[in-house]
Amino acid sequence: MKITNLKMFFGLAALLVTMAVFGRAEAQTAAETWQVEVHFFSGLPNPVFALSASEVADVKSRLGTAKSVVGASANVKTIRPAILGYRGLTIVGKTSDDKQVTGDVEIYRGKILRRLPGPAAVLDDSAVGIERFLLSLGVAKKAVSSETMQEIQQVLP
Amino acid sequence: MPLAPGTQQTNTSGPGQLLTSVFMNNSCGTAASKDHIVSSPGTITDSLTMLYGTFGYATIIEGFGALDFQYLSGTPSTVSTGVGTSSGTVSGGWALAGYGGDSTYTSGPGRMLFRVGANGDARSVIVQSKDHLYVSAGSTTAWWTQVRRTPGSHGLCNQGGVLSAGMDSCVASICTSDSYCCNTSWDAQCVGEVSSICGRSCANYTCGYSSYSPTFWNDGGTVQLHNNCYNYGKNRRTDTFAQVGRASGEEGGTVDVATVTKHAVNDGLISTTLVQGCPEARELIAMVIKPTSPPDWHWYRRDVNNYWTHKPGSSPATNLDNSGHQITSPETADRGAYTVWGGYFCSCSSATQGAGHAVIN
Numbered sequence: 001m002k003i004t005n006l007k008m009f010f011g012l013a014a015l016l017v018t019m020a021v022f023g024r025a026e027a028q029t030a031a032e033t034w035q036v037e038v039h040f041f042s043g044l045p046n047p048v049f050a051l052s053a054s055e056v057a058d059v060k061s062r063l064g065t066a067k068s069v070v071g072a073s074a075n076v077k078t079i080r081p082a083i084l085g086y087r088g089l090t091i092v093g094k095t096s097d098d099k100q101v102t103g104d105v106e107i108y109r110g111k112i113l114r115r116l117p118g119p120a121a122v123l124d125d126s127a128v129g130i131e132r133f134l135l136s137l138g139v140a141k142k143a144v145s146s147e148t149m150q151e152i153q154q155v156l157p
Numbered sequence: 158m159p160l161a162p163g164t165q166q167t168n169t170s171g172p173g174q175l176l177t178s179v180f181m182n183n184s185c186g187t188a189a190s191k192d193h194i195v196s197s198p199g200t201i202t203d204s205l206t207m208l209y210g211t212f213g214y215a216t217i218i219e220g221f222g223a224l225d226f227q228y229l230s231g232t233p234s235t236v237s238t239g240v241g242t243s244s245g246t247v248s249g250g251w252a253l254a255g256y257g258g259d260s261t262y263t264s265g266p267g268r269m270l271f272r273v274g275a276n277g278d279a280r281s282v283i284v285q286s287k288d289h290l291y292v293s294a295g296s297t298t299a300w301w302t303q304v305r306r307t308p309g310s311h312g313l314c315n316q317g318g319v320l321s322a323g324m325d326s327c328v329a330s331i332c333t334s335d336s337y338c339c340n341t342s343w344d345a346q347c348v349g350e351v352s353s354i355c356g357r358s359c360a361n362y363t364c365g366y367s368s369y370s371p372t373f374w375n376d377g378g379t380v381q382l383h384n385n386c387y388n389y390g391k392n393r394r395t396d397t398f399a400q401v402g403r404a405s406g407e408e409g410g411t412v413d414v415a416t417v418t419k420h421a422v423n424d425g426l427i428s429t430t431l432v433q434g435c436p437e438a439r440e441l442i443a444m445v446i447k448p449t450s451p452p453d454w455h456w457y458r459r460d461v462n463n464y465w466t467h468k469p470g471s472s473p474a475t476n477l478d479n480s481g482h483q484i485t486s487p488e489t490a491d492r493g494a495y496t497v498w499g500g501y502f503c504s505c506s507s508a509t510q511g512a513g514h515a516v517i518n
Contacts, residue, residue, distance in 0.1 A: 042386045042470045042495075043454040044412075045398060077377060082468075082475040084447075084455060084493040147450045151494070 031096050032056060034103050036134050038144055039080065039087035040152070049143035056093070056103075062128040063105065063114055072111075072122035079106055079113045079122065086152045089134055093117075107131045110157040131156065165190075169199025175269045177286075180257030180300035181205075182228050187259070193289060194266050206255065216325050219362040220425065220505060220514070222310035223324035226254065231282070231299035241268070241297035244276060244283045251303040258284030258299055265293025313351045314359035315437035317343050327355035364438040365508035366461035367392045373510035375473035380511070382471045387517060389468035390442045390456030391426075391504050394511030397518055398471070401454065404518040412452035414499045417444060424517055426502040435503035440513075443487040444499035455495050457487040458506070465490070 034051040051059065080088040093103020093116070104115040107130055112123040125131050135152060138144035165188045167174035174197055178189035188203035217223050231245035241260070247253045258273040268286045276283035284299035311317040313327055320343050322329040331350045332339035338347035351357050374389060375381050383396040393399070402408045402420025410416050421444065422428060427435070435441055440458060443465070447453040457467040465484035468474040476483055478490035488498060505514040 037471075039470060039472065041451075041453045042468075043401065043456070044451075046470060077375075078473070080472065082472040082477070083479045084469050084495050085479070087469065087472050145451055151449075 032093050032102050033096055034059070034091055034093040036138065037090050037092075038135070038138055038148070038152075039090065040085070040148055042084060047138055047143040047145075047148065049138050049141045051091075051137070055137065059091070059105075059130060059134070060117060062130045062133070063112070063118070063123070066112060066114075066123035066125065066128045066130070069111065069122045069124050074113065074115075074120035074122050076113070076122075079111050080108045086155050089131060091134075107134070109155065126157070164204040165201065167199055167201045169197045171195065171197030171199065173197055174199040174201065176201075177261075177267065177270060178257075178259040179203075179270070179273060180230075180259050180298075181255065181302050182230075182300065187257075191267050193269065194291070215323060217310065217313050217320070217328065219312040219314055221306060222312060223307035223320070224304055225307045226302060226304045227251070228300065228302055230259075230301075231284070233296040233298040235294070235296040237294040238265075238288055238292040240285055240287045241295065242283065242285045243297045243299040244281060245299045245301055246281045247279070247301065247303050251305045253279045253282070253301060254304045255302040256282045256284075256300065258286070258297065260286035260295060260297050262288075262293045262295030264295075266291050268293050268295040268297070270297075311343070311437055312362055313355075313357070314348055314362035315343075315364065316345055316348060317437060319343060320347075327351060327357060330354050361514060362505070364440070364505040364514065366438070366440055367458060367506045367508065367510070367513070368462070369460045369464065369466045369474075369476050370510050371474045371476075374468060381473060384468070384511075385470050386454075386456045386468050388511075389466075389474055390444075390458045391515040391517055392440070392458065392506040392511065392513035393515045393517055395518055399517040404516050412446065412454060413448075414444075414446055414497060417446065417454045417499060421502060425515055426504055429501050429503050431501055437505075439503035440506035441501055442504045443501050445487065445492055445495040446497040446499050447493075447495045448497045449494055453495070454499070455492070457484065457490075458504070461508075 034056045036049055038047040040046055088106060088108030091103050091105040094101055101116060106113040110125045112125050114121050114123055139149050165176060165179050167190045172195045174190040174192055176190050178187050180187055186203055186205045188201055190201045231243040234241040234243045258270050260268045260270050262268045265288060268288050270286050272285040282299050282301045284297055286297040309318050319339050320328045322332050322339055331347060331354050335350060351359055379396055383398055384394055385398050387399045387401055388395055400408045401417055402423055405423035407420050407423055429435060442456055442458045445455050457465045459465050464476060465487050466476045478484050479493045480491040484490045507513045
């Protein structure tokens, strides 16, 4: 009897915690604006597109499950190269009142430099596929042309 | 005094005064009108367009030089009735700055101008007149004003060859006390005298050479993210991700060498070759094109140490090419997909980062 009550207690507690976490996450997502820039051009403006609340939640989830790159220091200015051609993606997330930065992420050829959300880290994108996910979103949203995507695909791992 | 026809207007209380002449000749403006068939007393006013400077004095245009101007006329067309047409073509090396026309009559009530303007492009002029209701013989003549930079001239604030006292009142003042400037060369002392003798400031017009100082451009914030290769190449921070031709009102269009060159020249760049180099302490910059779709353009600049540097879009400025090599020539550097060579240009840069004298946006 005692064991059953204890199980029920922990079960209820877990449910409440889960509801609180997801509820809070949903509330944060709804109040945020996440924008992706595809660094491709030098002179002309780069493709830029915004993520929906569900897409933000998806990216956050992938960022949360990506594994750290062993030995990589997150204390670097950038992981993106200063070359001509595809130079990766940047994501900037802000609260809707533009006062607080909630997302600060760089992605380039399979590596992710996450500054926000969560602790700064260099993550491996190979298992979570955020780079390809965002690029395909950019094509679907007509921010990234099919020609641009074809060129980028040639340099993706 | 370079002038171009401005506004002409007739005033009458009767049926009307119609224009018969509007043209410039030897710095003198002429405008004439007449009534037609029915008497219509009135007046005509003629407002002229000064191409530069204060009326009565020549003026050097900074960053450009002195202005040469000519007033030319086409072959008069004489007809006994109907339409008379006269045309002319702007001389090579000159630009059209204004046009006008003249109609005269030798019989009948008179001939009226009905067309005065460029003939399809800015290189030719056409003027037409005709009689109206009654036969009227007469002639029609096209007039135009054409301009060019006086060969060898340059800005007061730039060192170079001798300037002539007639080019600018400031040159005349300087050469009165320092004849070296008008007889031997316009050296740094002459440039300094623009301020001490003429009381004019050269602060905004003195070109200088940039150095590779990535810390200014690579702040990871506003400067880096909102200034692109064009800002960096011209060493001009605007925080607007400057577009070629935007400042001169011709942004966009086809991305090819001809179009980008045209827009860049409109923005004040001077097309040149590596051999010719740049006059007036201007800095050599270079343009390349990515020809494959989606196309793009890119700029490099040659810093004071003769190495080339660039800034790919919102990425950090760098002195390396796509292969990680220091750039000794943008022609031979690894430029990735930017394979089409666009040419060299001269830019009025500055020794101060982001403070080049280009007008871009």
